[in-house]
Amino acid sequence: MSEQLIRQRGSIKGSLTSFTKFVEAKRAEHVLSDADVVQLRDRLLRVEDLYKQFNEVQFEIEAVIDDAKLAEQHDERANFDNAYFKITAIAKIILTKYEEKDDNMSVHSSAAAFSNVASGSSSSKGVKLPVISMPKFSGSYENWLEFRETFESLVHQNEALTPIQRYHYLRASLEGSAAQVIKSVEFTAAGYEVAWQTLCDRYNNAKLLVHNHIKSIFSLDIITKETSGKIRKLVDDLSKHLRSVEQLKQNIENWDPLLIFITASKLDPKTLVEWEKYSAEIEIPTLENLKMFLRSRADLFRNHRVPD
Template structure:
């Protein structure tokens, strides 16, 4: 193999080392609290960098096989720092992923979401709908934009908002629905009753 080939291999190895450095900067940003990436982003970074060690090993082996005796010791010294950096950063990210996907982490995340939704509850106010057909479309639009599509609210909370916003005939339409299970059924019954009346 010619010296030109060795130089190209060294450049290719340099590219792999640069990718590892970029990966390390990402890890440092997490450790320092500069970023708080979501689980998908973290998993993608992990998957994209897990094969760096194999790419490095393949090129490093070729360099060591074809470099001169005088250069061999210098080339051997490339291995240890790369491997240490690789395994240190990859193990951190693997542990980070494990902690974020553990049952405890998921439970804590749900608790935070519930706390946030409870914090938001008093700030949401809806007009009352008593069954007057000419008020239905406006009520439906407001309810869907503030409550039905609100990802911070669970079905029990959505049902409670719906129940509190109804009076008279409209409230009787959803009678029999249970707040713990039947928000979707209650909202569907309401829509079927008043959409049908308005649009026919």
């Protein structure tokens, strides 16, 4: 058996033991500070990599071990599994208790800081601004521009926040594949700029962004039953994607015929017939004509209280 593999395995087990001691110590404290919560979250992310490392090393050991000693190695694996899953479960339970509190603090603290900067002396005048919700981003290109602009105005350009606070809010705002993009970036003041730039480098891809917004326009929900809510959603979704395409410096001035065709194809038969009647009196219908028609149609249904 390779002594090097044994040493590697021992180092991994030692790291798990260190993590276990940290978790147990924080568990005994009952109440954790914000720094403790952030540290526990980061340590948990790192210890998850230990499990992969252990399995890789253990597989190599088991591949070269004598059959007579294989049962002993299976015990090694079982002992590590038991220790790993037990302590990570405890860590996750501890974090769950603070997750909601942590998110709420992020939202209110960021909103308050942003409000103070944006409103100047409004707080001294007794004006209470509404709380601005922190954006969430899970890696969808069609939501990137909205997330980026909101996060930049609330956090990135907020001079009332320190870099480490900005990094904390950034981590709290990311989910799914987006969170994985900055997973390996160190949680430090200097690390924030690296993390934000890494995220921008990944998603500030104009070609992909335009592609995804156009794809979303073609994939707008089809209305099977005419209701106010569904009609308004169709108009709102279309407008949102077009605004994003324009932000990406695409000229959509001559897109009206195509957009009218796509949008009309999403309408239920009754609304489509009414649109054909309405547009028959217009020599060259524009997209704005269609939007106005649909908004009026939605208002009509709303006024007559047709359920969505």
